[in-house]
Amino acid sequence: MRRSRLTTLLTLATLAFAGNSLAATTPADAIKYRKAVMSAMAAHTSAFSLISFGRVEHQGHMLAHVDALAVLGTQLKVLFPAGTGTGDTDALPLIWQEQARFGELLTASEKSTADLRAAVAAGDKAATMKAFKAVGDSCKGCHDRYRKEND
Amino acid sequence: MSRRPWLRVESRLCAALLVWLSVSTGTAASAEQSADRMERGRYLIHAGGCISCHTADRPDAIPLAGGRRLETPFGVFYSPNLTPDPKTGLGGWTDADFNAALRHGRAPDGSPYYPVFPYPAYAGMSDRDVAAIAAWLRSLPPVDNPVPAHELPWYLGSRWVMLGWNLLFFDSRPFTADPARDTDWNRGAYLVRHLGHCGECHTPRNLLGARDDSRELAGNPDGPDNEKIPNIRQDRDGGIGRWSIEDLLLFLEMGMLPDGDFTGSSMSAVIDDNTSHLTADDRRAIAVYLQSLAPLDSPYSGAPARTAHFHHESRAGRHGSGQQSAVKVCRPQQEQEKWQECLQRTWFRWIAIGCSPACMWPSSTDPGCKHRSMHMASC
Numbered sequence: 001m002r003r004s005r006l007t008t009l010l011t012l013a014t015l016a017f018a019g020n021s022l023a024a025t026t027p028a029d030a031i032k033y034r035k036a037v038m039s040a041m042a043a044h045t046s047a048f049s050l051i052s053f054g055r056v057e058h059q060g061h062m063l064a065h066v067d068a069l070a071v072l073g074t075q076l077k078v079l080f081p082a083g084t085g086t087g088d089t090d091a092l093p094l095i096w097q098e099q100a101r102f103g104e105l106l107t108a109s110e111k112s113t114a115d116l117r118a119a120v121a122a123g124d125k126a127a128t129m130k131a132f133k134a135v136g137d138s139c140k141g142c143h144d145r146y147r148k149e150n151d
Numbered sequence: 152m153s154r155r156p157w158l159r160v161e162s163r164l165c166a167a168l169l170v171w172l173s174v175s176t177g178t179a180a181s182a183e184q185s186a187d188r189m190e191r192g193r194y195l196i197h198a199g200g201c202i203s204c205h206t207a208d209r210p211d212a213i214p215l216a217g218g219r220r221l222e223t224p225f226g227v228f229y230s231p232n233l234t235p236d237p238k239t240g241l242g243g244w245t246d247a248d249f250n251a252a253l254r255h256g257r258a259p260d261g262s263p264y265y266p267v268f269p270y271p272a273y274a275g276m277s278d279r280d281v282a283a284i285a286a287w288l289r290s291l292p293p294v295d296n297p298v299p300a301h302e303l304p305w306y307l308g309s310r311w312v313m314l315g316w317n318l319l320f321f322d323s324r325p326f327t328a329d330p331a332r333d334t335d336w337n338r339g340a341y342l343v344r345h346l347g348h349c350g351e352c353h354t355p356r357n358l359l360g361a362r363d364d365s366r367e368l369a370g371n372p373d374g375p376d377n378e379k380i381p382n383i384r385q386d387r388d389g390g391i392g393r394w395s396i397e398d399l400l401l402f403l404e405m406g407m408l409p410d411g412d413f414t415g416s417s418m419s420a421v422i423d424d425n426t427s428h429l430t431a432d433d434r435r436a437i438a439v440y441l442q443s444l445a446p447l448d449s450p451y452s453g454a455p456a457r458t459a460h461f462h463h464e465s466r467a468g469r470h471g472s473g474q475q476s477a478v479k480v481c482r483p484q485q486e487q488e489k490w491q492e493c494l495q496r497t498w499f500r501w502i503a504i505g506c507s508p509a510c511m512w513p514s515s516t517d518p519g520c521k522h523r524s525m526h527m528a529s530c
Contacts, residue, residue, distance in 0.1 A: 038412075046411025055397060136405045136413055140422070143415025149378055 025081075031089045034079040037072060044069050045135065052132065066117040069135065073113030077106045090148040102146060109138040185286065192287025195280055197428035198346045199273065203420040205230045216240070216294040221267055222376060224360065226303035228267045236293035249285035250278065255323050256313075263313040265301075266321075271362065272348035275326035275341070320361035332443075339440025342433060343368075347425060352380045352417065369447045378416055386446040399438040403427070 025033075048065040050056045080102075085093045095102050112134040119127035196202065196215075207218035217232035217240075232240040241248075244259070251257040256270035264270060306312065326345055328337040343349045344367075352375060353368040370382030370389070385392040391399070398409040403426040406414045414422070426434060 042411035042413075044411065045407060045413075046409070049401060049407060049411070053397070053401065133405055136407055139413035140406045140415060140419045143413055144419040145415070147415050149416035 027081075027084045028087055030079075030081055030084045031087055031091075034084065034089075034091070037075065037079060041069060041072050041139075044072075045132075045139070048132070052128065062120055063117075066113075066120045070113045070117040073110045076109055077103075092146050092148055095146050102142075105138065105142045105146075109135075109142065112138045188283045188286050189290060191280075192283035192285070192290075194428075195284050195346065196287060197425055198342060198433070199284070200347060200421060200425040201233070201284075202424040203417075204268075205233050213294050213296065215288070215291065216296040217298045218296060223267050224373070225265070225267070225307060226301060228265065228301045228303075229299045230268075232294065232296045232298055233288055234291045234294040234296075235289050236295050239295055239297045240293060241288065242293065244285070244289070246282050246285050249288075250281050253281050253284070254325075256317060256321065258310070262310040263317055265307070265310065265313055266316065266360070269348040269351045271321055272345055272351055274321070274323040275345035277325060280346070316359070316361070319359070335436045335439040336443060338433065339436035339438070342429075342437050343440050347421075347437070349383075349421075351375075352378075353383055366447055368441070368444060375417060382447075383441060384444040384447050385442065390446060391441070392446060396435075396438050396442060399441060400431075400434055403429075403434045403437060 044065045048062065048069070051058050051062050051065070080091065080095055082096060085091055085096055112131065116128065116131040116135050119131045202214055204219055204221065205217050206212050206214045207216070208220065212218070213234075215233045217230045219230045221228045221230060234240040235242045235244070237243065248259045251259070252264065253270055253273045254276060255274065256264045256266070256268070258264060326341050329340070332340075350362055350364070350367060353371060354362045354364060355366050355369060355371045356373060357363050368383045371380040374380035382390040384390045387393055394402075394409055401407050402409075402414070403422065405427060406419055406422040408414060413419075426437070429437075
C-alpha cells in the first residue's frame with residue numbers, strides 16, 4: 001500500500017516532469033497566449049468603459065474588471081520571450097532591439113493599471129477617469145511603436 | 152488771431168481726448184480680441200493636426216520646431232520649423248504669407264509646396280482661422296532648428312514641377328456650409344475635410360497621387376508610411392457602420408476601439424495631437440458628419456478594421472470582397488498581378504511628372520521607387 005502510494009507519487013512526479021517538458025512552449029503558442037492575454041485586457045477595458053461612461057449599469061462589476069486589468073498588467077512582461085517576433089504575430093522586431101525602451105512601457109502599463117484599480121477601489125470618480133485615460137495611453141503608446149498595423 | 156481762442160483750445164483738447172479715447176478703447180478691444188484670437192489659434196493648431204507633422208520624432212523635440220522625417224511614395228520630406236526664428240523658421244511671416252501657404256500651397260516666393268503638406272485640405276479654411284493660426288505661431292518663442300533638405304528624386308527636385316499637379320487637382324475654394332444640413336454636420340464637415348484633413352489618409356488616391364473625393368474616406372490601400380488605412384464610411388463590414396455614436400466619441404477622445412483594443416499607428420498621433428484636444432461638441436460634430444457618409448460598395452475598402460477581433464473573425468476574413476487576402480497572401484499569380492499594379496502605378500507617375508525610368512527596375516535605389524519596392528517586399 002505504502003509502496004504503491006510511493007510509486008504513484010513517483011509516477012505522477014515523472015509524468016509532471018514529462019508533461020512539463022512536453023509543454024516546453026513553442027513560439028507559436030507563446031504568440032497565441034500573448035494575443036489571448038491582450039484580447040482579455042481589451043475585453044476588460046471595453047466592459048469597463050461601458051460601465052464608467054454610464055452606458056450600462058452594473059456598477060458592481062467595475063472592480064472585477066479593474067482587478068483583472070491590474071493583474072494582467074503585471075503579467076505583460078512575460079509575454080514577449082525571445083523568438084516570438086516572427087510567425088503569426090503583429091509584434092515588431094523592434095521590441096527585442098530596444099529592450100530598455102520597451103521595458104519602460106511595460107512598467108508604465110503595470111503602474112497605470114494598478115492606479116486605475118486604486119482609484120476605483122477608493123470610489124474616486126475623477127481619479128478613475130484620469131487613470132483610465134492613462135491606461136489607454138499606455139496601450140496606445142505601445143501599439144503605436146511596437147505593433148504592426150494593417151499591412 | 153481767432154476771436155474765440157478758448158474754442159480752439161477746447162476743440163483741440165476735445166480732439167485729443169477723442170483720439171486718446173478711441174485709441175485706448177481700441178487697444179482694449181483689440182487686446183481682448185487678440186487674446187481670443189490667440190486661444191483660437193492654439194485650438195486650431197490641434198484641430199489641424201499640425202503638431203504631429205511639424206515636430207521631430209525624438210522624445211526631446213520642441214513642438215512645431217520641425218524636422219520630422221516623412222516618407223512618401225515620392226521621396227522623403229522633412230517638415231519645416233514653424234517657430235518665428237528668422238534664420239531657420241518663419242520669422243517675419245505676415246498673415247498674407249500664411250494665407251498663401253495654407254490656402255494656396257504657395258511659398259512667399261510664389262513657388263508651390265509639395266502636397267505632402269496637406270494644403271489641398273487646408274485650402275478650405277476660413278480667413279479668420281488662418282489669421283488665428285498665424286497669430287499664435289508668431290507668438291511662439293523662436294527656436295533655432297535647421298531642418299535637413301528633402302530627399303527627392305531628381306525629377307521632383309524643383310518645386311515648380313508641382314505647378315502642373317496643382318493645375319490638375321488643386322481646388323482652393325473655401326468651405327461653404329450646406330444650408331440643407333444642421334450646424335453639427337457643417338462643423339463636422341469643416342473639421343473632417345479641411346482642418347482635420349482626415350481624407351489625406353482615409354481617402355483613396357488616383358494614380359497621380361490626388362485624392363479621389365468621389366470615394367471620400369472609403370479607405371486607402373496606399374496610405375502614408377505604407378499603412379493601409381481603413382474605410383470609415385458607414386459600411387457595416389469593412390467600414391464603421393456598426394459603431395454607435397458613443398463608440399466614435401470614445402475613439403476620438405482616447406483611441407479605444409469598440410472591442411476595447413487601443414489603436415496604434417498614425418491614428419494614435421491624430422488622437423493624441425488633434426481629436427483628444429477638441430471640445431466635446433467638436434468631437435460630436437465630427438462623429439455626426441462621419442455617420443452621414445453612406446456605405447460605398449468600394450472594391451477596396453482599405454484595411455480591415457481592428458474591430459475584427461471583436462467579431463472573432465480573422466482580419467482577412469472580415470473583409471467582404473476577399474481582396475484583402477490577395478494582398479496579405481501573395482501567391483505567385485497574385486504576386487504577378489501585384490507587380491503589374493506596382494509597375495503601372497510607377498509608370499503613370501513617370502508619365503505624369505517625368506519620373507525616372509530607373510523606377511522600372513526592381514533593384515532601383517531611386518527614392519521615388521522605394522515605396523514600390525517596399526510594397527513588393529511586404530508581399
